[in-house]
Amino acid sequence: MEKFDVIVVGAGLAGLAAAYTLAQEGLEVLVLEKGDYPGAKNVTGGRLYVNPVRDLFPELWAKAPLERPIVHEEVAVFARERSLTVSYTGDELRQEPYQSYSILRAKFDRWFAGQAEKKGAMLITKSRVDELIMENGRVIGVRTGGDELGADVIIAADGVLSLTAEQAGLRRPGDPHHYAVGFKEVIELERGVIEDRFNLTGDEGAARLFMGEVTRGKFGGGFLYTNRESLSLGIVVGIKDLYEAEPAVQAPQLLDDFKQRPEIARLIQGGQTVEYSAHVIPEGGLKSFARLYGDGILVAGDAAGFSMNIGVSVRGMEYALASGYYAAQAVLKARENSDFSAAGLKVYQDLLDASFVMKDFQSFQDAPQALENPRFFQYYPELAGNIMKDLYAVPAGPKDKLYPTIKKYLGFGNLWAMFGDLRKVMKI
């Protein structure tokens, strides 16, 4: 059996970050990717926040094929027949170093893999890991297309379902309650049209999130990111809510209806959809993590469950990059002691605990529960819409005073319920 220092399963951000870091330190790393090229199976919404990972890969960012720096943020609340939008921009967003960029994964991952190869990593595409090779409960290699390949450590970076970590007994198939599905269209538009429609100067970009009627009141929301010459427009919705909550609706219908909303239709008008993609997203937080290490194996990125929704931001890619980096550091430490057992690899957990990754998941551990309140996705959007409608309405006859106009929506019972919801949100 041919043997490597490390085999990485999956050329996504976690896997490539691990391979890049290990190859840089001179280790023999093999990355196995089932797609035709890195990124062929990878999907994002997508926006990457660079700040948390900038220093982990200092050489990477200057030439990275990112799309547009995000300098305009919007959150819109959609009721059935109206919407309310909060828009934010500022000097801090318009100045380098930019905090986040829109991103297309087929382009970025392919390039990132090339950077890892330049450091000395080996990459084999069109190669699916069929199963792990175990010996006395220890992972010692992988089987792929009839070949057997060995390594001191396998890094399971095979994405949100991680069949590899599942086979190693580090995770179970997962509770649908802890996962959402995202699906999106990439819609090509001329550069100048994008810049005009979104009030952008040159390469600047915009990000928009939508909640409420977009998901028919189910847990989730819509998103729109401007790329250089396209828009990424899609929907994320909790899987359990999607099959359980009323009204029953087929997922693709949500996106079709979203595109027909007047607020959205004018933004994508004349655009050409060039791709439709979908992916599951882990959203369970701490409670749904895989076990992160075992004998001869580490789990990183979505495979471990590292993705977080706190309403104003939905993040996963920084955690993938960082966990790949720390997985590599853990392998280096384990090598010093020639101990690749679970005890030797436990340092991975310690490194993550000391990093922004686990600190974030600790800080926001109440977010999944606080946000799954169905009132946020239907009751409040309708309420906000109705209040705006009445405040702005000028009827034929006399207009009601403003305070009583609002007050009629805010009876004691409503305020009490709002107070309860606010208390939960204050935990985020």
Next chain:
Amino acid sequence: MSEIMGLKAKLGLDVFKPDARPHISIKPGMERDPRLKRAVLVCPAGLYSLNAAGEVEFTIDGCLECGTCRLACGTEVLEWSYPVGGFGVQFRFG
């Protein structure tokens, strides 16, 4: 459920390299399992549908390999793996 307008055309934009054997299938005898009906709602590619006999039918053509059906229905109902290396959907944008 009614065919969603334009979904086939939308999937037609994607690059697919069909595997010789479908990588997902309904386990024999599970066609009427209530858990399977969830897939009709959750599949972003609309590949699951309910027939007149109350059974769920599935076609693999257009599978985006997102994993939603595996989570929604579970592995007691579905035989689920990724396509063999070099097959299945190949995203050009992602």
